[in-house]
Amino acid sequence: MTGGDADGWAGMDHWDWNDHEDVRRRLDAGADPERWGAGGSRPLHRAAVFGSPEVVAELARRVADVDALEDGATALWEAVVAGRSENARALAAAGADPGWIGYGDWTPGRLSLAGPEPHLFPLAEDQPRLTEAERAVAEEGRRLIAALGDIYYDGLGLACVAGIDAEEAIRRLEATPADAELTAELLEDPYAYDPDETLRIIGVTTVPGGCVVTQPWGYGPSMPGVHTRLSAGTVSYGLYANPKSGNQGSIHRDGVCEGWDLHPGGGPDAEEGPADVLFSYVYCYQAVAYSLAYAGLRPTDARAVIGPPDHWVELPDRDYWAT
Template identity: 40%
Template sequence: MGFFDDLVFSAEEPCEGLREELFEEPAARGGEVVRLGPPDEDAARERPPLDWFAPAPVPQLAVAGGGPAAKVLLTGWSVWPDSVTLHLVVHRTVRGQSEGQSRQSGLRVGLLLGDGRRVTSLDADRDEYGTVLGPAADRAAAFPGRPTGLIPLDPGGMRDSLFRTDVDLYLTELPPPGETRLVVEWPDEDIPETSTPVDADALRAAAAHAVEVWPGLPTPGATGTRSLVFTRLGGPAAFLAPPMSGRERALLREREAARVRYVPRGDWAGMGYEDWGDAALIRARLDGGAPVDEQVWSGATPLHLAAERGDAEAVGLLLAHVTRVDAPDEEGHTALWHAVCKGDEDSVRALIRAGADVWTPQTGPWSPGRLLLTTPLAAVVADLPGAVALPDEELAAFRAADALIAAFDEEMWTEGLGVAFVRDLDADEVIRRLGAEPARCPEVPSEEAPFDEDEDDYDTSLRFVAVTDLPGSPGGCVITQDGYMPGDDAVLRAISADTTAYGLYFNPKGGTHGTLARDGRCVEHEEIGLSPEATDPAAHWHFRFWQAGPGVPYDALDLAYACAAAGLRVTDARRALDHTLPRRWVELPADLVR
């Protein structure tokens, strides 16, 4: 990358010129005198302290950059006690542009300092700066913050030539010791990036020779509310390149990231979730010497991550280099386990061909092969040595769970949704248990709901739930709300007398939380949908909470599990959760709302 590439953008617009303004209170206009006080810590903050010091000149004559019709000459430096002004002269043989010609860039100037920092005339975050003479409070209020980079200065005075322009750039500190270089570039004038050495030690030594014009000045007393402000709104002459906008800078970062993405490098830093499916990127990292057996995250090696998030091509690339195909992550899972959970047949076969252990349990009784036997990929491992068929009752539990998952398998919006399944009770009975009269709760279209979801506040909407019959064998009904009340203990206790109910809340802040109620008591609270541990109920395995990947119907798994926990067996639950269809609304009594 060039010195200025991340600071400039094509199709730059000329920047606005300088402007000076005088701000004063109306009552102070007239013949009031403003007296110069001694320099303070802000005297050289945004411009040279020329009111107090005569700088020490350090001549340096050199061609800093040249093109066919323009040259940039370095003529020297003005050194102040703690800062320095760079003097350039631009000579051109042609002035102006043809009408309609686009301006692609301006003159770019920068310093590479001895401590590795880069300061330029394009540095951003200098929206407006200036020097204030007057009460200290006025100064602090007017211009907070600190400018950065090389500040363009207006040399002022009459122009003696159409083909020569002075360019003065101000650095608010002395260059640190060490090698310093002046860098210029001007694409419009075919001036390439050119570097010129600078003697930073000579500049630092010259600072001691700057002359203080008014030593021992007394601090002037306050003279009213008048403040003199020199304001810089645009910067230097129009041919200097302005900084990029935020949008331009972001676009340039994207281009640079794309350029360097496939440059070989010897580590796995910066690899995002989807990057583990980019075989070309993984190959570039391997070519750069990235350690293939390194634990990248939570004990997971690149092979784990490619099996979990990538594809068979990425897995195959890594298998050619790994030394331990069965290395465990922090949870004791191998790459084959993750490939099984994702359901990627090609990755599973590649890992098995590479010698991956199929049958050793990794969580409770579950091994990668045992999980595969519950999926459509069972044939991949069914005839391998060590295979043991699953008991009929376990296969039946998986088939029953899959049937319920299919009943809910339709894309739906569940964020913030509350659901409660109630066994054996119809909608009329549930409405009565919620303290309302069924006759007063007719089925109405969604647009006739008793509250306006767009206008009413959230607390108002929590007072209402929708109750819908859910046929099945056995069936029951379902309570829904865009809120947490269907899963609230008080509601579940009210509706579960002599039966079973399960409430579920898809918390938008994270996690899906369930509550089982039986015979008017809440008997279990749990977070569901997480990858099961050895101590979790068998149903967490049957409803496939262990599955992962973009094609997994996570919401359907959770809803089917909750439905089964309440004891319902249904074949089509989509109508109960379709918010666009008519529903029966119930206003909850005050003792159930919190």
Template identity: 40%
Template sequence: MTSLDGTVVRRITYTGPQGRPSEAATEQAVGLIPLDPGLHSSRRSLFKTDVDLYLAELPPPGDAQLVVEWPDENMAEVRTPIDVAALHAASHRAIEIWPGLEPPDQAAQPGAFGTIEMSGPPTFLAPPLTRHQREALRREEEARQRYVPQADWQQMGYRGWGDSALVRARLEGGAAPGAVIGWHGTTPLHLVAEQGAAEAVTALLSHNVDIDVRDDDEHTPLWYAVHSMDEATVRTLIDAGADVWTPQSGPWSPGRLLLTTSFAPLVQGLPEAVELPPEEVVAQQATDALIAAFGAGPSWTEGLGVCFVQGLSEDELIRRIGADPAQCLEADLEDAPFDPADYDESLRYVGVRNVDGAPGGCVITQNGYMPSDNAVLQAISVGTTAYGVYFNPKGGKFGTLARDGEVVASEEIGLSPHESDPPAYWNFRFWQRGRTFTRDTSILAYSCAAAGLRISDIQDAADHRAPRRWVALPPRLQR
């Protein structure tokens, strides 16, 4: 029998106690099964392959030798002793796969050796695992190891704090429940509250952690839970006695923030509860109505530029840009007079659409930075107000305010507000997180309000793909 490397397994010889061939000595054919990790030749050496040797039957007691030679490489016959006792001992651990089969007919056993010409294990064995199967097994093992109790908080990952089973496993392993984690001074209780993991909050509280522990910005776990707007987590912390009313950023406490949301009933009847001033309630209601007017917002915002202009009609705005309104026809993006897939060409066109309101105006969209460009804003804001925002695909949302032909403010918006930030950042819920909150919609509503528009329905006005009039920017307004 020839193996993959050309080695020939000639025979197995059984000898008697004195080393002479016994009367029962025979030559038996053996099966050669390569333990190749794969069927591709690059996965094995051309000169070495591990093999299993399967015997047709157990050798009789006594000495045995495996006789091998490699004629192609002029290697002489080599004899290797075999531990027959070990073979017999191993046979007792064998499992019968096909019970009831008749024993083989000894007279019908082959008397010649066969040759294997193919790579890989025979087809009757389980095929080697594919790359995807090995990867799946690796992930399964990593997942299993992930929940092995561990005495620290290493390699939790941002989303790991939302996995209550993982948090409990670490606590069972002896991880410190009150440890300071990360550069911001947060503790495990802060991080699980931020992820809205109510069960993990309960697990940590059972270890007598400080429920009002503060991070480096003096924020408590309840502050984090309110920002994420997970009701179960907020309720768990409040029921456990968390401080609801102590301000943690300017006048804002966790309870005061909750009063501006649908979770207000959770805190309205608590001791020391405060009430929002009537004018603040009215302002928050108007803000929420404007956010709702945008619905879910545009279907995409990455790289999108939007500019709101107060009080101008489409024709007047088009003339201020420097184009002829009669030449600017309405069409979907697919039928626009430029190739939307060509980014450079897209920068030379904007879409204009009227917005009804009291007051209303126009909205300009572009797949690019134009709405926050000073030259355009100066040209269109004479005698009125315009606010442009650019959703930078590299990160950040940048707004620019122009009034009476002059740029008066530039800012990055949408970040979690600080005490020194304008009240509008809080009213437009830049502080809020959570799966049910669409931050980009809130940013569009803020931009609309900054331009002075008051509208009730603008759901598709900021969608660059929706129908609008397409205007080519003159060279003086191009960058």
């Protein structure tokens, strides 16, 4: 993504906000410290998320208001949400306010207490800390993200189902054992097959809190007809890590779709309430962990996601886009 010529930031991409010398040269040549590209974007917000502390400090010195808003948030808020602690420190040193009230009535300072560096900012004695319930959300998030590790999940499909085990999921789906030889060949090279030939082959694994239906190569588990059956009397969160358009989430509860084309791991939204803002922050950039945690699942490793699952099964031939 690049900015336009008029503001002096032409050709800038994500990584260029780390180049202090280039950013300073542009600013000295007349680049606008208050505007980047179209749509009201701000250079300081870009640098807060993608840049270096030196670039953040340079821009912070040149703007009229270090706490100016973009999409309803300050640059400090964006740095905290993105986990850019050094940038957050640079902004605070430049006068940015950790007590600014942001999404869901959270402040950057209080939200950071649930992050990887809970002592990021000094908080006054009268400022509220995390409640016990909020601390539990943060601690479980850190545990789950660490348990999953650094997994490759592009192209993955998941259904994360609360309260039922693998055997009950298989019963609800009326699935049968998959052909062992075909499954072995598929695991060797899933993209050697036409996707339509393999969408009905899925893995199912029991985990603490429920079960996971997985397909490392496709969107099979995220099809609506799968979730309407799995979510009877419970909740199911679906994920398809679309290589072309990014992570796509869905929520089904008791057979009814409550949300579609969601963005798990995308960070807090201005319309979310306090609990949802915290949850979205804890699992920011962690789409798989977000999906598992939404359904209350607590796996101890990544096996249920990337395999080998407890069972390889094949779904019956039916229209899974008709709910």
